[in-house]
Amino acid sequence: MRKQIAAANWKMNLTIHQAKELAENIINAPIDLKPDQLVVLGVPFPYLAPIQKVVGDKAGFYVAAQNLSNKKNGAFTGEVSAEMLQSLGIQYVIIGHSERREYYNETNGVLAEKLNIALEYGLTPIFCCGEPLYIREEERQNAFVAEQLKESLYHLSAEDVSKIVIAYEPIWAIGTGKTASSEQAQEIQAFIRSELTTKYGAEVSESIPVLYGGSVKANNAVELFGQKDVDGGLVGGASLIATEFIAIINSLKA
Numbered sequence: 316m317r318k319q320i321a322a323a324n325w326k327m328n329l330t331i332h333q334a335k336e337l338a339e340n341i342i343n344a345p346i347d348l349k350p351d352q353l354v355v356l357g358v359p360f361p362y363l364a365p366i367q368k369v370v371g372d373k374a375g376f377y378v379a380a381q382n383l384s385n386k387k388n389g390a391f392t393g394e395v396s397a398e399m400l401q402s403l404g405i406q407y408v409i410i411g412h413s414e415r416r417e418y419y420n421e422t423n424g425v426l427a428e429k430l431n432i433a434l435e436y437g438l439t440p441i442f443c444c445g446e447p448l449y450i451r452e453e454e455r456q457n458a459f460v461a462e463q464l465k466e467s468l469y470h471l472s473a474e475d476v477s478k479i480v481i482a483y484e485p486i487w488a489i490g491t492g493k494t495a496s497s498e499q500a501q502e503i504q505a506f507i508r509s510e511l512t513t514k515y516g517a518e519v520s521e522s523i524p525v526l527y528g529g530s531v532k533a534n535n536a537v538e539l540f541g542q543k544d545v546d547g548g549l550v551g552g553a554s555l556i557a558t559e560f561i562a563i564i565n566s567l568k569a
């Protein structure tokens with residue numbers, strides 16, 4: 316089975332005290348991860364090392380950065396490089412979240428560079444894609460997402476693309492409480508996989524986890540994650556509440 320992933324994206328929330336308490340509550344919860352299931356905590360840069368310490372070597376639990384620079388190193392004040400993340404022992408990085416695209420002008424081209432550099436340094440990218448509301452209303456979501464994949468991913472070799480995780484996040488469902496229905500999620504995530512099949516073949520596309528993100532909660536996770544092409548979730552708001560996120564982890568397909 317493909318990896319099933321519960322990924323938290325804490326975004327720009329929590330003090331370090333709150334962050335450690337949340338991580339401790341998750342790590343110490345009686346969660347019985349199956350071999351193909353994993354949990355990734357996407358934390359703010361300053362919390363990477365302290366949260367990694369809380370996570371320790373607990374099997375199946377990882378810490379992710381929420382972003383990285385498209386530059387290697389040098390005079391780029393305020394940036395954080397792939398090499399820095401690698402040197403901290405970080406293994407996952409979220410790339411192309413819609414908030415980065417919208418508020419920090421990250422284009423598909425810049426995201427292609429970020430994917431390259433992440434892979435060069437052995438990081439696993441969680442690559443986000445998804446359409447805004449007006450595109451969904453015009454029923455052009457498939458073409459929109461196909462373009463994002465084409466412009467950011469399709470320069471990668473089959474070997475490299477096999478190392479990534481994709482998170483489909485319809486922008487209209489992020490932080491709005493408006494979840495895509497499980498049918499909507501399944502439909503477009505099956506489309507994403509079929510696009511990857513066309514480009515890379517079935518063996519590759521069937522191995523890539525495709526997560527759903529957008530108002531995932533404890534009360535809708537089982538139905539969403541139960542869909543054939545939904546391999547877990549990238550969770551914002553609900554990942555800030557230990558009991559909610561633990562229930563979401565326990566909703567992964569076994």
Ligand SMILES: O=C[C@H](O)COP(=O)(O)O
Pocket residue numbers: 324412484488489490491492528529530531549550551552553
């Ligand atoms: O990265 C997570 C997504 O933006 C979803 O956020 P949300 O669960 O608060 O809607």
